[in-house]
Amino acid sequence: MSLSSITFFSHPLFPTLLPSLLSTLVSLRSISIRCTDSSNSGGKLLLQSDLDIASSSLDLHLHDLQLLLPLLFKPTGSRGESDLDEANAIVLSHPTPSSSKEDVSLFVRDLFARLVIGDAELKKKALDSLLRLLLECGSIAANLFVEEVDINCLIHLLDSNNQSSAIRELAVASIAALASTSEVSRKVIFEEGVLGPLLRLLDSGSTVSREHSADAIATITSDPNNAWAVAAYGGIAVLIDACRSSTxxxxxxxxxxxxxxRNVVVASVGGDTKEAMVEEGAIPVLLEMLGDSDTTIQKNSAHCLWILASSGESFRVLILKQGALSKILQLFHSCDNPELMEHVLRPLHVLSSSISAAKTLSGSLVFLSRLADLIGQHHCQHLAASLLFNLSISDDAKRLMAGCMGALVKMMMELPKPAGSHVIAARVLVSLLSIRSNRKELSKDAKSMTRLVQMLNPKSNDGLSKNLPVSVVLALAEDRGGCRKRIVAAGACQHLQKLVELDVSGAKRALQRISGGRFKNLFSSITWRE
Structure with a gap:
């Protein structure tokens, strides 16, 4: 194959590559003349150094040519690989989702060559094409890109010292797209060390670069196997600073x-990462984020506070000392988003294990009333009931919360996830039934009484411990007269008798109590039905 059979200048990279190649060849010719000079006036060490430099330059040019030559033509198949002419010079069109894998692969290699060899304008055009390719062809293009090319060529473009701002912004946008488009490409760019340059851009890049780098970091760290590396790169302080509204x-x-x-704190197994977050000033920033106008930022903040508070008493003390309880309560009272409310309840639940926090929460009738309302909401009922269970509630507060008793009975019966919700519901309900007016109110709720009797039936509610509804019946039966009569009228006696025979704890005492102590007379006067 002769060089004349290829149209060299048909590819836009040659005008960029050729001048530097000619300069290297001229330099090599000059050095070769010096090698034949017996006097060698410049000295052997200088000559050897010049040879090494010229040789390295030539190697780079050969590498660039190897990238470029396969893009200049394609074999016809019938004429043989060496029989090529100008008619076979490739003019690449942008792939579409229906393009073959071979066409996409060739286009990717062309993009790579432009990123490596091209000038600033060609690099920008290549990055624009890459972004469009990832958008239109998705994971196929992303996987081919990381398989076919050296991804470091793209990561290198994030270096602020060597590239224009426009190129850096396009490069980091491409990295973000690769991270979000395919698990394979996300894994490859992480393993090639992209987090370090991304964190540097997030710390000191332009507004656009910071936005794209934050997007890429969030996607990469969504995999717990990657999130640990943020601390290794010294990125915790960078992330905290990026969350501040003042930056x-x-x-x-x-x-x-x-x-x-949030991804970093969730993935942290030991306490070192969490301690580093606290030392870098994370808590005040997280509390500031609770007051943000963006719901996602508020949720992430509450989630981080929950994880930190769950990590030990020392963390809870630090969080409370910085005024976390009042900040969380402000969001609690103003929140009308069920999903956000779920995130707000988690740190409140954990912090309620602290004596001082529990005392504050238990003494707020406004808080307890709102909490009781949340028990009727599916998203929040488990957390709300669990938080109530942690608190010492006054009689006045229990009277105020009577409206949630029906929801607690339903919560017991439905056996919702997470496991243990029915136990919490039963215990909170028994606590509320220590007030006489609450016992009367629940016993008058026909639907709740029907549900309670159904739970007593040994043949129903598999998986529900029968001592839970029995404990509720015992609490209701504290009142003589109306409450006991309503329990009997609802049909509780026949099920309690079966539970007595099954030796269920509390069943015999409950049966004696609702029968007014006339156990034998009751059995002789009632015909038991299955």
Whole structure:
């Protein structure tokens, strides 16, 4: 194959590559003349150094040519690989979702060559094409890109010292797209060390670069196997700083940075990462984020506070000392988003294990009334009931919360997830039934009484411990007269008798109590039915 059979200048990279190649060849010719000079006036060490430099330059040019030559033509198949002419010079069109894998692969290699060899304008056009390719062809293009090319060529473009701002912004946008498009490409770019450059851009890049880098970091750290590396790169302080409203970052940047912070704290197994977060000033920033106007930032903040507070008493003390309880309560009272409320209840539940926090929460009738309302909401009922169970509630508060008793009975019966919700519901209900007015109110609720009797039936509610509804019956039967009569009228006696025979704890005492102590007379006067 002769060089004349290929149209070299048909590819836009040659005008970039050829001048530097000619310069290297001229330099080599000059050095070769010096090698034949017996006097060698410049010295052997200088000559050897010049040879090494020229040789390295030539190697780079050969590498670039190897990238480029396969893109200049394609074999016809019938004429043989060496029989090529200008008619076979490739003009690449942008692939579509219906393009073959071979066409996408060839286009990817062309993009790679432009990123490695091209000038600033060609690099920008290549990055624009890459973004469009990832958007239109998805994971196929992303997987081919990381398989076919050296991904470091793209990571290198994030270096602020060597590239223009426009190129860095396009490069980091491409990295973010690769991270979100395919698990394979996300794994490859992480393993090639992209987190370090991304964190540097998040710390000191332009507004656009910071936004894209925050997006890429959030996606990469969504895999717990990757999130640990943020601390290794010294990135915790960078993420915390990016979450501050005072740093001037966009809402999108702060949203993604807060998601990354959540990913890091969730993935941290030991206490070192959490301690590092506290030392870097995470708690005040997290409390500030609770008051943000963006719901995602608020959720991420509450989630981080929950994980930190769950990590030990020392963390809870630090969080409470910085005024966390009042900040969380402010969001609790203003929140009308069920999903956000679920996130707010988690740190409140954990912090309620502290004596001081529990005392504050138990003494607020406004808080307890709102908490009782939440027991009727599916998203929040388990957390709300669990939080109530942790508190010492006054009689006045119990009277105020009577309206949630029906929801607690239903919660017992439905055996909702997570496991143990029915136990919490029963115990909270028994606590509320220590007030006489509450006992009367629940016994008058026909639907709740029907549900309670159904739970007593040994043949129903598999998986429900029968001592739970029995404990509720015992609490209701504290009142003589109306409450006991309503329990009997609802049909509880026949089921309690069966539970007595099954030796269920409390069943005999409950049966004696609702029968007014006339156990034998009751059995002789009632015909038991199955």
């Amino acid at each position: 001037g970052g966009s809402t999108e940047t702060r949203k993604k940075a807060s998601s990354s912070l």
